[in-house]
Structures are given as C-alpha cells and as structure tokens.
Amino acid sequence: MAALKAGRPALDAVEAGVREVESDAADHSVGLGGYPNLLGDVEQDASIMDGRTLLAGAVAALKGYPHAISVARKVMEMLPHVLLVGEGATRFAGEMGFTLAELRTPDAMAAWRERLLKAMPLATFETLHEARDLAHWVYLASDPERAGGTTNFIALDAEGNLASGVSTSGWFAKYPGRVGDSPIIGAGNYADNRYGAATCTGMGEMALRAGAARSVVLYLKTGMTVDAAVRQAMLDLNDLGGDYLDSMSILALDREGAPAGFTNLEQGEIYWMLTDTMTAPAQVIRTFVQTHKRWGKR
Numbered sequence: 001m002a003a004l005k006a007g008r009p010a011l012d013a014v015e016a017g018v019r020e021v022e023s024d025a026a027d028h029s030v031g032l033g034g035y036p037n038l039l040g041d042v043e044q045d046a047s048i049m050d051g052r053t054l055l056a057g058a059v060a061a062l063k064g065y066p067h068a069i070s071v072a073r074k075v076m077e078m079l080p081h082v083l084l085v086g087e088g089a090t091r092f093a094g095e096m097g098f099t100l101a102e103l104r105t106p107d108a109m110a111a112w113r114e115r116l117l118k119a120m121p122l123a124t125f126e127t128l129h130e131a132r133d134l135a136h137w138v139y140l141a142s143d144p145e146r147a148g149g150t151t152n153f154i155a156l157d158a159e160g161n162l163a164s165g166v167s168t169s170g171w172f173a174k175y176p177g178r179v180g181d182s183p184i185i186g187a188g189n190y191a192d193n194r195y196g197a198a199t200c201t202g203m204g205e206m207a208l209r210a211g212a213a214r215s216v217v218l219y220l221k222t223g224m225t226v227d228a229a230v231r232q233a234m235l236d237l238n239d240l241g242g243d244y245l246d247s248m249s250i251l252a253l254d255r256e257g258a259p260a261g262f263t264n265l266e267q268g269e270i271y272w273m274l275t276d277t278m279t280a281p282a283q284v285i286r287t288f289v290q291t292h293k294r295w296g297k298r
C-alpha cells in the first residue's frame with residue numbers, strides 16, 4: 001500500500017509484498033526458511049505478471065536466492081523469455097546481482113530430518129542422495145503438518161493497472177525438480193487489466209491441470225462476476241481424475257477492485273484485503289466450495 005500511495009505501479013506493490021513474506025524465516029512455505037524437498041534443498045517457484053501488457057516472468061526450482069519474486073521480475077524485464085528453471089535460473093540470479101543466501105534454517109531442516117527419520121532408517125536417510133528409489137518416499141509430501149503454502153499478492157493501482165505475484169518453496173519433501181503451479185502463467189498466476197487477476201495456493205498439480213488462474217480471468221471475460229468466476233474455476237477442479245486431489249484456494253480481483261477468495265479447505269480460511277481508505281489490512285473469510293479430494297497412496 002505504501003508503494004501504491006507513493007504512486008508506484010501495481011507491479012512494484014506486489015513485488016514488495018511478496019518480498020516481505022519471502023524474508024520471513026518463520027513462514028515455512030516460501031523463501032528463507034521454506035521447507036526443503038526430499039533431498040533437503042529449498043527449491044523456489046515464483047512468478048509475476050503485469051496486467052497492462054500481459055508480460056510475465058517466472059523462475060522454477062531456484063536455489064539459494066531468497067527473493068525469487070524479484071528474480072522472476074528480472075526475467076520479465078531483461079530477457080525475451082518468461083520462465084527460467086533450475087541451474088539457468090540460479091545462474092541468471094547471480095548475473096543480475098542478487099545475493100546468495102542460506103535458505104535452509106535450522107528449524108526447517110530439523111523438521112525435515114525428523115519427518116524423514118520417522119519414515120526411514122538412518123542408513124537410508126544418510127544415503128538418500130544416491131538412492132535410486134526416491135519416488136517411493138514422495139508420499140511424505142502429503143504430510144498435513146508441512147504440506148505447502150504459497151504467498152499470493154494481487155494489486156490494483158490508481159491508474160487501473162493490475163499485477164499479481166506468487167512465490168513458494170512448494171510442497172515439503174517434493175521430488176527434486178518438481179515444479180508446481182506458482183511459476184506457471186495461467187496455472188497459479190494470471191493478470192489482465194481488462195478483466196482481472198487470479199492466483200492460487202494449494203496442490204499445484206491441480207491448478208496446473210485445470211489452468212485455474214487463466215480460467216478465472218476467462219470467466220471474467222465472459223461477463224461473470226468475480227465471485228461467479230472463481231466459484232466456477234473451483235468447480236472445474238471436479239473434472240480432474242486421478243488419485244491425487246487435495247487443497248486448492250483461489251484469490252481474485254476484478255478490474256474494479258472487487259475481491260473474491262474461495263477455498264476447498266475447511267471453512268474459516270482467510271485472505272487479507274487492504275484499500276487506500278483502510279488504516280489496517282482486514283481478514284476476509286474465504287467462501288468454501290466442496291471439491292473432490294483423494295490421496296491415493298497415503
């Protein structure tokens with residue numbers, strides 16, 4: 001809000017907002033202190049989209065840089081590309097002058113070690129890097145205590161420009177190199193000044209398969225209200241088959257600044273809303289929509 005009040009564009013506001021969460025070591029779903037993958041590495045996914053131009057930038061499986069959102073923005077601004085992954089993303093972050101940092105905090109690593117050792121013998125844990133059967137352990141990613149979380153920001157500035165930013169360290173104990181919905185434009189993030197913007201949290205594989213964020217914006221384009229558009233995108237998740245269907249929450253803002261937050265998690269899930277006339281952000285309860293859930297090989 002400070003950025004918006006200073007006359008800066010929505011894009012600056014979402015980047016600044018996401019950076020705050022990325023810096024928070026107590027938040028284990030993103031940036032510094034994010035829960036690691038199966039091998040103990042924090043791999044970050046992030047994307048940013050500018051509703052003025054539909055330009056977007058993203059990074060996936062980025063290691064060692066706490067502000068994935070800012071690296072994503074640089075991809076958008078400096079390259080003719082949208083998405084860089086893994087080593088290329090890391091190399092680019094260094095080239096752009098970002099500072100390397102240790103993202104693995106002692107408490108996140110202790111939680112990782114403790115959870116893995118509950119599931120496997122010490123000898124297996126110690127040789128996991130050489131293991132040929134990592135896929136066997138990926139069910140640990142369904143640990144409800146540590147599964148995931150993502151930060152979503154959507155902003156509308158005084159000029160009517162929309163921007164959206166998404167950042168996450170993804171699912172705890174995910175397979176190395178697994179990329180979720182957050183860095184995929186159209187899945188976890190989409191913004192178009194003419195209609196609105198949408199972002200997702202939850203089981204990224206579902207938003208990927210349903211093209212969830214883009215669906216919301218297309219539904220807005222057809223003339224639906226923001227509530228109807230997000231509800232429909234949530235209900236579309238019921239078309240997904242397969243054995244792995246879990247949490248999904250979608251946040252949206254239409255071009256007039258009307259928000260909508262929906263979730264298939266238990267009722268009482270919230271999002272935060274702040275306008276220039278409010279003195280503090282307010283919690284808004286998300287609308288609950290039941291969608292199919294199953295986790296085949298728990």
Ligand code: ASP
Nearest residue numbers: 148149150170180202204
């Ligand atoms: N959507 C994120 C992912 O799949 C995680 C989450 O929001 O819980 O990586």
